[in-house]
Amino acid sequence: MIKDLDLVQTLAELDKKHFLHPTSPIKQQQEQGPAFIFTEGKGVHLYDVMGKSVIDGMSSLWNVNVGHGREEIGKVAMEQMSKLAFTSCFATFSNEPAIRLASKLSQIAPGDLSATFFTSGGSESNDTAYKLARHYWILKGQAGRKKIISRTKSYHGVAIGATSATGLKPFRDFTNSLAPDFCYVENFSAQSLREVIEAEGPETVAAFIAEPVQGAGGVHVAPKDYFKKIRNICDEYGILFITDEVITGFGRTGKYFGIEHYGVAPDMMCFAKGVTSGYAQLGGVMLSERIHQELIEFSEGTLLHGYTYSGHPMACAVALKNLEIIERENLIENAEITGQEMLKGFKWLQSNRKIVGEVRGLGLMGGIEIVKEQKFSTPIAPLIVSEAAKRGLICRSVTFDGQDTLVFAPPLTISKTEIDQMIDILHDSILAFE
Structure with missing residues (x-):
């Protein structure tokens, strides 16, 4: 522990001068320093x-x-970094931790989610889900299906697509140029979803996204039958159903994934956060077997979407150890x-x-x-x-x-x-x- 008051003051002043904090009051930071x-x-x-x-x-x-201070996770990270810290997964290059993690996720995920596209975090996962959903419809010859419907009080991240999907207006007001083709429905009204789909035109809607429990929007728990109604509506109109499990995944709600409380499965699932318990930056999007196979069937050429750290070997090794701990304990x-x-x-x-x-x-x-x-x-x-x-x-x-x-x-x-x-x-x- 640092107990030198001069050093503490030095750190506080350096923080105020050089560190622009995420989601923090800027003036308060300057006036009071780090909390x-x-x-x-x-x-x-x-x-x-x-x-x-x-x-x-x-x-x-x-x-x-x-929890904090898991030495065995640190040891796994060190061992993987010492052996292979990083290698790209572009151009079909791969690595063992990424392969094993994708396989493990297919075993624990709800429904028939079976293939994973890795990202560095939740915002990237959400942006990826929207792009993959729209790309899927392009491949299917329905390029007009591009609208993403989300809910009021929802939070999906701060990348431009994720911000545009977020149902908390102050986050959208932060910028003056949102991404187009995002719509919002009342957070617990299945009828509101149906009405918006009809108003926009089903042939223009690519996907509906929802958190099983709305987290940053105030911890709002859905009524018991809500997601069954949502699943039926999405099926009726041929719309992809995406769950945002960035917060609710990996045990947070008392099940491996939050949507399991509601007896339905999504077509796509975003995850991050708890997959590594914060010990490394990692996220991803899982696709159902059907969506994955259709992408394979209809795709030609290269999937032109990817992040430098997609499938990062150290992060994936950390995730595997993290999941082992969750299950073991x-x-x-x-x-x-x-x-x-x-x-x-x-x-x-x-x-x-x-x-x-x-x-x-x-x-x-x-x-x-x-x-x-x-x-x-x-x-x-x-x-x-x-x-x-x-x-x-x-x-x-x-x-x-x-x-x-x-x-x-x-x-x-x-x-x-x-x-x-x-x-x-x-x-x-x-x-x-x-």
């Missing part, structure tokens, strides 16, 4: 430069599923069990704190609505987040679309005792604003 400078992680805890410990109630960015089952404990704690807060409104969750994804009191003219959730951080818990707030919500996604390794600690800190942090 934390982390140096170490172990289990569900992070430690900053002064040695302060905090519970990572967000798995950093919904992604450190197996029964972390998917633990996510279901401790997720129920977390939701029980949220309901206790709901009963004991007057500004706590609706609470919800699935597995280790949870949300707490805050009911605004008259004495506050701005959302309260961001203030509670700051208070909780002081008391030793990291969580996030969502204030888009008039929401005032706390959201949580701790590592899948979390114990009941650590859940109880989270709830205690939350209680005291909320109490400070009543």
